Amino acid sequence: MSTLIMTIQESMQRIGRQARSASHAMLRANDQQKALALETMARELDAQRNSLRAANKLDLEAGRTKQLAAPLLDRLTLSDRTIDTMIAGLRQIAKMADPVGSLTATSVRPNGMQVAQMRVPLGVIGIIYESRPNVTIDAAALCLKSGNATILRGGSEALHSNLALGKIIRTGLHAAGLPEHAVQVVDTPDRAAVGAMITMTDSIDVIIPRGGKELIKRLADEARVPMIKHLDGNCHVYVDSHADLRQAADIAFNAKTYRYGVCGAMETLLVHKDIAENFLPELGKRLVVHGVELRACSRGRVLLPKALLATDEDWATEYLGPILAIRVVDSIDEAIAHITRWGSGHTDSIVTEQIQAAQQFQREVDSSSVYVNLPTCFADGFEYGLGAEIGISTNRLHARGPVGLEGLTTLKWVLQGNGQIRG
């Protein structure tokens, strides 16, 4: 390494060129090679537990010296269980169907030429993430399976762990005869590396940031490379006048309490005025007993004596904690207007027995996932049957909602003829 005489910028440019070149070579990779690479990585992870833990110990010690918070140290830890999970993830991804090379149905034009679209890798994917070193393996595996070259830039606090995992990844690539730069782990803790990555439009096709909202917002503001990302998960459940109220209560309770910290957690409950009186008091008690703080509109507070008065800030907030905003609405139109005004386009759900209401809600709520009679906490690629998920996108272009292998690919047109000419 000549980092001593290379600037971070130059060093990142070189990584970018190597990735671009590897992405071209990856177009020749077949699924047997990818499966062999992933299986080798799984075996190496198992065999190298001691050296992995030794590398991880360096990060943990430095973290403790820097007085990192306990949850951060927890996420940083490569426990035996974390390693087992990574191994299982690699084997699961190895077994998934290879999306690359599949063709859509062919149409034949009047002149006889055949038109179809072929699924192909996106190219070079940059992953920018924080303290969880297991992302190194998970993201590398998904990007490799989908035929991309990948540049991984984890948190500086996890550098030793990530470099050790990078070595294991290289062993897998080598065993399968895949390009050595198909996966690169950035080896400098300097933050300038991130600044370089998000502007390297020539060599990186898309950046997927994983981490807190602040990190992602900052990156998005400065990025020139397109990003697959979401910022907020301000999710709503709307209980319609034609809802099964027992089902609605279970859905709302689950949506809020399954896990407070997931992006699919319900943050605002909207309730139709006609059923509010039969519905809210009992659900409110159940939530309060569970430790959830309620903040309701004035009409809601009449039915929920323990609730605080909600303000506009509450409608806008993703609490990610045991707080719930509640609003009584006059109609489904008002519910949809509330979601349009305050939502984040992530995941929203209606509880209703009426087909017309369900159809209107699914068509007019402009979010990446729209549910009928389900809690919003199902927002997860595994639950959708994607097999694995690299993240959730609230972008409108390209991948939207949970992003699996297919979201890491694109389509190109392939036409076949026998000498047709244009005249």
Added chain:
Amino acid sequence: MSTLIMTIQESMQRIGRQARSASHAMLRANDQQKALALETMARELDAQRNSLRAANKLDLEAGRTKQLAAPLLDRLTLSDRTIDTMIAGLRQIAKMADPVGSLTATSVRPNGMQVAQMRVPLGVIGIIYESRPNVTIDAAALCLKSGNATILRGGSEALHSNLALGKIIRTGLHAAGLPEHAVQVVDTPDRAAVGAMITMTDSIDVIIPRGGKELIKRLADEARVPMIKHLDGNCHVYVDSHADLRQAADIAFNAKTYRYGVCGAMETLLVHKDIAENFLPELGKRLVVHGVELRACSRGRVLLPKALLATDEDWATEYLGPILAIRVVDSIDEAIAHITRWGSGHTDSIVTEQIQAAQQFQREVDSSSVYVNLPTCFADGFEYGLGAEIGISTNRLHARGPVGLEGLTTLKWVLQGNGQIRG
């Protein structure tokens, strides 16, 4: 209009807010309304020929005073034939299948919940274009049919024509009960309007620039809003050692001479060394007789005495004129490497009778369209069967290649359950 006391920035922000609001209202539009709006526009275009030509005359007179070049004045002219073409285009788009609301096949998860994806509008589309006023109608029609709100910003030299067309569009929207701001024509010639549009990430979801490479490059460098665009069409035809040489000659001749100025025109011909001697001299003569200047590598020049010596700059250039670069290569691998190094990812073609070569070329050439035994000049949405085309994209994310109605939409996840909860 209060532009007198509003800055351009404020005025564009208002247009953006109106468009966003219209895009939400458009989620309720059905295809009957869209068809009625388009048909009304077609009838109005026919009825308002005189006032259209009067408005157009103002632009043409100003253009002559400003001594615009003849081709520019030509493109600016709203002739009877241009108006007829716009009318036919509107009726054709009205008849196309509505892409909005269609659902992919549903999968059922083990817990019984149903997972599908619904095709929905992108949201707000900004179109930035130059002197052809007919783009106002074509782009508005495609964006409307796909359920989007649109902000149209044409060239200042066509302002009167575009405003007259905008009036006709509003008549159509009104007749169909669609939101009045579903299509807005920017009414200021000030270039600051463009600068505002490309940074209005809150109110515009995607910008489609149409015009010269310089305009698009400048916009792309400064834009914060994602763009669907292409810069170059540096297209290649590779004649393989297993090609039918008569077919190959017709394909290469057509790819170069069909129309020099289209983005799908062949700019470099790659020829396998084994067939170069039987192939190049005759094709070269035919091209030279047709007025095409040849620039060949040193091996090619041996067979093409009239050819100049090609340099790296020739491999990189999109001539858009009667010039052709020619290179003799040792193998299909070398041809693919040349395209990877010098191509623009637009459209590239192989001429071969061998399946293996065709498959390798289609898989490894990383362009938005890859052909077998066809001239590159087929790069056009109509030819692909898209019915109409808003442009061609060399982006990797989202729409790639010719972009029709589907490229102006996106997918959202729709899940339906009956009270499943996550535990």
